[in-house]
Amino acid sequence: MKQLSKYIIKGVFVLTLLLHGCTNLDVPVESELTAGNFPNTEEDFVAIAGPVYRFLHYKFYTINQILIQELMGDMAVLTANGGNWYDDARYQKYHLHTPTSDQRFIRESWAAWFNGISMINSILPLFYEKDESPARNLAIAELRAFRAYLYFIIQDNWGGGPIVTDFGPEVAPKARNSRKEVCEFIENEIVESLPDLSPATGVETYSRMNKWAANALLAKLYMNWEVYTGGPGRWNDAVKACDNIIAEAQSNGTIALDKDYLAMFYPDNGPHIKDFLFAIPCDGVHMKEHIPARYWLHRALRQKYELPFNPSGCIKAWPEYYDKFTYWNDDDVRKGIWLTGKQYMPNGEPIIIETTNSGLYDRYSGPDPSAPVNYHLEFTREIVFRDVVTFDTGNDQLGLAVGYRCNKFYPDKNSITRNQNNDLPIFRYADILLLKAEAILRGATPTMGHTAVSLANMVRARANAKLYTTLDLDELLNERAREFAYEGWRRNDLIRFGKFEDPWGVKTNNDVRKRLLPIPDEQIERNPLLEQNPSY
Numbered sequence: 258m259k260q261l262s263k264y265i266i267k268g269v270f271v272l273t274l275l276l277h278g279c280t281n282l283d284v285p286v287e288s289e290l291t292a293g294n295f296p297n298t299e300e301d302f303v304a305i306a307g308p309v310y311r312f313l314h315y316k317f318y319t320i321n322q323i324l325i326q327e328l329m330g331d332m333a334v335l336t337a338n339g340g341n342w343y344d345d346a347r348y349q350k351y352h353l354h355t356p357t358s359d360q361r362f363i364r365e366s367w368a369a370w371f372n373g374i375s376m377i378n379s380i381l382p383l384f385y386e387k388d389e390s391p392a393r394n395l396a397i398a399e400l401r402a403f404r405a406y407l408y409f410i411i412q413d414n415w416g417g418g419p420i421v422t423d424f425g426p427e428v429a430p431k432a433r434n435s436r437k438e439v440c441e442f443i444e445n446e447i448v449e450s451l452p453d454l455s456p457a458t459g460v461e462t463y464s465r466m467n468k469w470a471a472n473a474l475l476a477k478l479y480m481n482w483e484v485y486t487g488g489p490g491r492w493n494d495a496v497k498a499c500d501n502i503i504a505e506a507q508s509n510g511t512i513a514l515d516k517d518y519l520a521m522f523y524p525d526n527g528p529h530i531k532d533f534l535f536a537i538p539c540d541g542v543h544m545k546e547h548i549p550a551r552y553w554l555h556r557a558l559r560q561k562y563e564l565p566f567n568p569s570g571c572i573k574a575w576p577e578y579y580d581k582f583t584y585w586n587d588d589d590v591r592k593g594i595w596l597t598g599k600q601y602m603p604n605g606e607p608i609i610i611e612t613t614n615s616g617l618y619d620r621y622s623g624p625d626p627s628a629p630v631n632y633h634l635e636f637t638r639e640i641v642f643r644d645v646v647t648f649d650t651g652n653d654q655l656g657l658a659v660g661y662r663c664n665k666f667y668p669d670k671n672s673i674t675r676n677q678n679n680d681l682p683i684f685r686y687a688d689i690l691l692l693k694a695e696a697i698l699r700g701a702t703p704t705m706g707h708t709a710v711s712l713a714n715m716v717r718a719r720a721n722a723k724l725y726t727t728l729d730l731d732e733l734l735n736e737r738a739r740e741f742a743y744e745g746w747r748r749n750d751l752i753r754f755g756k757f758e759d760p761w762g763v764k765t766n767n768d769v770r771k772r773l774l775p776i777p778d779e780q781i782e783r784n785p786l787l788e789q790n791p792s793y
Contacts, residue, residue: 299395309377309400314539320362326745326746326749328352330750330757332578334640335572336571338650339652348648357775358778363777367411368780373404374421379424381397394453403466413481417439419432432787443478459511470535473684477692481749492696492699492701506686516719518590524672524677532686534685536681546676549679550562550668550677551569573659574660598636599633599635600636613629617653618654636659636661636662645763663743666681667679690712690715690716691713691736691740694733713728770791775790
């Protein structure tokens with residue numbers, strides 16, 4: 258069980274007792290958990306607060322958030338195979354920038370983030386009632402910071418939203434606050450929380466909001482301030498937030514670029530990864546639905562990776578995105594996340610699929626469609642649609658092998674289901690270095706002796722990539738593509754760099770209003786004060 262699991266499980270139990278009371282009058286009072294005797298210690302507070310983090314689990318972030326962000330970007334496409342994975346064109350609509358307000362992932366995500374906020378609002382009054390203590394102040398700061406993060410996701414996806422800090426049946430529905438107001442709320446919550454947040458890293462605060470996760474959130478907020486609010490960019494503020502983290506890395510070494518890039522994403526990753534500032538702990542049992550192998554791997558790779566399930570292989574990489582990894586013709590280890598060309602078993606034996614002429618290619622028109630064929634599995638670079646309307650590449654062996662595959666979150670052979678143990682990072686130290694480099698390129702005053710080139714080269718050196726001598730914003734965006742592939746930041750990056758409206762794949766939509774998602778219909782029905790985003 259990963260680090261936070263025990264707190265979530267225990268917290269659900271104790272939170273139920275404290276919020277709903279105990280109806281068993283035969284239990285002696287002194288043996289009960291009550292608001293008078295619980296929480297007191299830091300562990301008590303963490304146990305109660307733990308359940309709020311569960312809203313990042315059970316697919317709300319690991320599937321919904323990741324797929325929305327990446328499929329709307331230029332990295333990946335989810336194709337249909339003979340109708341499989343068509344799913345009412347939801348995935349095509351992400352790519353085409355035409356998502357709809359009744360789409361399931363969008364509905365589930367909005368509900369999850371606001372349910373998380375509601376739970377935090379229900380817990381905070383209990384904490385405020387306790388006597389002042391470091392444990393109590395830390396717990397309040399963590400909840401406020403995590404609530405600010407949930408609002409960050411909301412405004413990044415939908416723009417403005419209702420700011421709610423109260424809890425209870427008397428809380429009336431609210432109209433949307435402006436996006437600028439939400440950003441100012443996020444900033445204020447983080448700034449006020451920072452003095453009480455823990456500076457500890459590793460097991461002690463893994464997957465919780467500590468000082469470094471909060472500073473990373475501030476850096477992200479300031480880097481996108483111009484997009485979010487329409488006001489001037491806050492590049493120097495972003496640098497300051499980054500420097501707080503960089504200073505900790507340089508002084509204490511508790512934060513760092515781990516030497517082995519690929520190993521950071523293995524199933525046994527966790528608190529020992531110093532690059533991870535904030536991550537979702539996944540254990541395949543309690544923290545489910547991190548399933549990248551299911552989406553990316555071809556079914557014929559099951560034996561190679563000793564998987565307990567048949568992968569679907571429905572997501573493929575756009576060729577131009579993959580080309581960013583080979584452009585420099587260097588020894589960049591990040592190329593190792595890709596599966597390309599002919600496929601082999603670990604011992605070097607080719608992966609052979611026994612099929613027929615028509616099974617290999619269902620449009621075969623030769624004289625012997627049932628003749629046996631031994632097909633050496635080969636992933637092709639180009640995404641060729643046999644039906645572009647449905648994004649169908651075919652359900653024969655050639656159709657199933659279309660496209661290169663991302664194997665970044667290495668398959669977990671020890672999981673008993675499709676759910677993997679690989680933790681999913683949200684904020685990373687590498688991101689902080691590249692954000693500071695970007696801020697300097699955009700006009701921020703350099704600090705700590707850094708330049709945009711020196712900062713980006715720290716990341717490239719770890720990847721054993723050719724070092725930069727010069728750097729511009731276009732190339733920095735390419736570097737972010739290489740470093741953060743399939744981590745859920747591509748849509749955010751493309752919007753900030755003004756590239757979200759560029760054509761890629763078969764998408765030609767350049768409507769800037771599609772930078773925001775539609776508010777779910779069901780939410781507007783429940784709260785008519787919510788106004789739908791333009792163009793939906």
